[in-house]
Amino acid sequence: QVQLVExxxxxxxxxxxxxxxxxxxxxxxxxxxxxxxxxxxxxEREFVAAITWSDGRTYYADSVKGRFTISRDNVKNTVxxxxxxxxxxxxxxxxxxxxxxxxxxxxxRGYDYWGQGTQVTVSS
Numbered sequence: 001q002v003q004l005v006e007x008x009x010x011x012x013x014x015x016x017x018x019x020x021x022x023x024x025x026x027x028x029x030x031x032x033x034x035x036x037x038x039x040x041x042x043x044e045r046e047f048v049a050a051i052t053w054s055d056g057r058t059y060y061a062d063s064v065k066g067r068f069t070i071s072r073d074n075v076k077n078t079v080x081x082x083x084x085x086x087x088x089x090x091x092x093x094x095x096x097x098x099x100x101x102x103x104x105x106x107x108x109r110g111y112d113y114w115g116q117g118t119q120v121t122v123s124s
Contacts (some may be wrong), residue, residue, distance in 0.1 A: 006116065008118060011122070012086055016122070024079070031102055035099070091121050092118060095115055097114050
């Protein structure tokens with residue numbers, strides 16, 4: 001059973017930066033895609049970014065492209081999301097997610113494992 005634990009959320013002013021981390025444990029397979037999603041109050045959960053564990057391919061939502069960077073650490077078994085130039089509209093609960101395989105999906109229904117979420121608040 002894969003367990004995901006996020007950390008690194010908080011409150012930041014517009015234009016600032018935050019780094020989220022996701023530690024996974026219990027995984028017994030190497031073919032996996034790790035993703036970040038976010039959900040703002042009253043809105044649906046939306047895709048932010050994803051990375052394939054095996055070869056590091058990445059994919060970003062248009063709204064964060066050029067500002068956010070997803071990366072993985074194969075030794076520590078962690079995935080990070082570096083968020084720069086944050087905007088108030090980035091305010092949401094951010095979730096780490098994982099799915100088996102190598103195909104990156106942008107729909108939350110495609111992911112099998114989820115963390116508990118971490119709050120990111122960007123003040124104007």
